[in-house]
Amino acid sequence: MIANRRGDRYRVASVVRALQVVTLVADGPLEGLTLSAITRSLGTSKSTAYALVRTLVEGGYVRAVDPGPRYQPGMELVRLGDAATRSIPLGRICHPILLDLSRETGLTTRAAICDDGYPVFVERVDSPGAIRFHTPLGVRELPHTSSAGKAILAALPAGVTERLATETGLPERTAKTLQTVGDLLADLADVRRRGYALDDEEDAPGVFCIGAAFFDHGGVAGALSATGIKLDLSPDRVAELGAAVRAAADRVSIELGGTPRTP
Amino acid sequence: MIANRRGDRYRVASVVRALQVVTLVADGPLEGLTLSAITRSLGTSKSTAYALVRTLVEGGYVRAVDPGPRYQPGMELVRLGDAATRSIPLGRICHPILLDLSRETGLTTRAAICDDGYPVFVERVDSPGAIRFHTPLGVRELPHTSSAGKAILAALPAGVTERLATETGLPERTAKTLQTVGDLLADLADVRRRGYALDDEEDAPGVFCIGAAFFDHGGVAGALSATGIKLDLSPDRVAELGAAVRAAADRVSIELGGTPRTP
DNA sequence: GTTAGTGTTCTGCTGTGCCGAACATCGTTC
DNA sequence: GAACGATGTTCGGCACAGCAGAACACTAAC
Structure with a gap:
């Protein structure tokens, strides 16, 4: 060669x-x-x-x-994964907060770090219920179909959203997936106003997520999200959960030395 | 060479x-x-x-x-560790049970598989409290200083205990660590009678663990354990926690198709 | 018995992964 | 600012590590 x-x-x-x-x-x-x-x-x-x-x-x-x-x-993979998770300072900070949030909401909660604009989940606390979601750790998720991704994007300049959109091509995961950059940017404006992002069956049918970004001294560091099944979530309940996720993310921001962004 | x-x-x-x-x-x-x-x-x-x-x-x-x-x-280690954990059928079965047990007892709960007589922890659910123990996953723990290890040994023939004792040399972790095979075997007899094992500051000062083995069709498959700080645990409270861990382990046994061993 | 699929072992050749040395960048210290 | 002692990076050339391939052992299926 x-x-x-x-x-x-x-x-x-x-x-x-x-x-x-x-x-x-x-x-x-x-x-x-x-x-x-x-x-x-x-x-x-x-x-x-x-x-x-x-x-x-x-x-x-x-x-x-x-x-x-x-x-x-092999077991060494379990050991290394555990060690790697613990080496991420964010995970250590987030874990107890995720536990509380899971307890409070009854949902599966996760923490993602911002990796060049993409959300990468690094910690997870499963819901007590029997429902388990396929939520792998350590992989880049799609920014436009996950609540954590949208929460992160909402905290970044519009240029980043456009860049990621061209990189990923905004793949359609469900019928509700946002298809255009325009739709996505409009949604992000809502996110900024509310303080939390929603994923209403945009990534998987029947799955609902609520995400909120957290910040360190340098800006957005990642996002928390809570995942449940859609079923009969009333608007009131969504607002209630949104506030809970938002508050949990603020706790993370404070521990990171950043400023919380509750609107 | x-x-x-x-x-x-x-x-x-x-x-x-x-x-x-x-x-x-x-x-x-x-x-x-x-x-x-x-x-x-x-x-x-x-x-x-x-x-x-x-x-x-x-x-x-x-x-x-x-x-x-x-x-x-790197993140790939997190991903692989998560994937490896999920590939262990035991982990998937144990996780919700560990969650319930942690919720019920307020303690950090873990599940170990039996690896040639040694306990290897593969799942962990942290306690909601602020106290976090150094409890790495994927590594062989000492059989004689951990409640999970003793719970497993109690379900195996005495010959195994003797073999592991010569292999490990029964290292002394604290002043309370069992020093001889005789002491260990005597303790294991108590474990069999009670249905659960205790680690009363035998591995680390101030740390208390309660463990109970679970079984599949082929015999002992592993053990659950609950970890807390010693403080003022009354005998009544210990018995209460022991029963809870024992019951949780029985749930695992049933899901594994084995027979529960509550005395 | 035959076949087709496993996993394991062996040998010899080739190309790759190693070393060592040179080069490029940092910070410190004088 | 020159000289130093650390770093990380790049290069070329040689020996031997790691590869392919073939042969062997074993099992299950039919």
Whole structure:
């Protein structure tokens, strides 16, 4: 190969492949993946995949379960994820506040940090109810379909919204998803007025979210959100929940040394 | 080198080093590590460490923060940890039960799986109070100083206790830590009679834990535990909490298809 | 018994990942 | 402001690590 043109000259190929294996296994089926399946996805020879998997098993990143053997995510991933979560100062501050908010509202509550304008959830407190939402941590969510995303955007200049809109293309998740930059900006004006953002089945049918941004000394740092099923939420109840989320976000702002933004 | 004698013949050295870097960064200080610090710990050349770090940054396992740059745990670790936690069926079953138990007792509650006799905590629900314990997930805890560990041991043959005792050497964590296999076995007899295990400042001063094992069709699968500060826990209160933890563990057993073991 | 699918082991060649040295930037200190 | 001692970054060249491929062992299906 004529040497890779990019800055990827310093990439270590075997490590890249190893990380691919970790991702495959972590995102794979609950019962685990076979070596053959991993080999096929990697596109390498069986022996190469075997060496990588063995190395990852030794490191605890991957667990071999008999019979098969099939490969599942290892305990080291749990440990590292927990350590990484704790290393994010925001998470430590948010957690007790999320607990209180979940208790107060009966909903699943989450905290997202602002990552270049995108919301990335880093903490979650599940609702006591039986309903569990698919709310993965550590991934960039769509800014225009999540209440946390819109709460963050509302605190940033309009230019950012336009930039993210071109980057993501505003994918349509449900029939209610905002389709245009104009609609989105109009919604953000409402958010600023109210002090909290709504996601009314804009990301998933039947799912309702309320989000509010929090701030540190440098501006918007992230957002809290509360998630529940739509059902029969009265306008009064929405306003009540909005105020609760708003108040919780203000508590975070104060702990971060920023200024709360309750209108 | 005369070719490694062990089964580690299939180890990929560069991947091992990359995983070392991840561990270093994840366990490192909150402000992050510099490349030089990583290089020193690895014992490789600077350029090698640089290539590994760059590869990990691209994969999201490590995050470069200016100025410095300093390297911190990346969001991908959060994502993978969350995914790994969800892939453990036990965690999904335990979580709502831990929530209820935490709510009922006001304590921090956790669930451990039985890993070759050792307790490995995989889920945690923090207490609403301000007190936060250092309770990392995904690591093997000492069997003889944790209530979950003793609850598990009590459900296994005495031979296992003896084996683990020789493996760990029964390290003394506090003045109250059980020192001998005899003391431990005597305590385990009490656990079996009561149905729950106690850790009365045996792992950390001022910390009190109550644990109870749960079972699947194949026998003991793990244990739940509730953690609080010792303070003025009356015997009545301990019995009350013990019954609550015991009942919660029974709920887990039933969901796992095992038989509850309330005495 | 045969086949098709697993996982594991081995060997030899090639290319990659390593080192070392040079270069670029910061801050400090004199 | 020059000189220093730290950093992080880039480069080239060589040895050997890591790859592919083939052979082997084992299971389940039919």
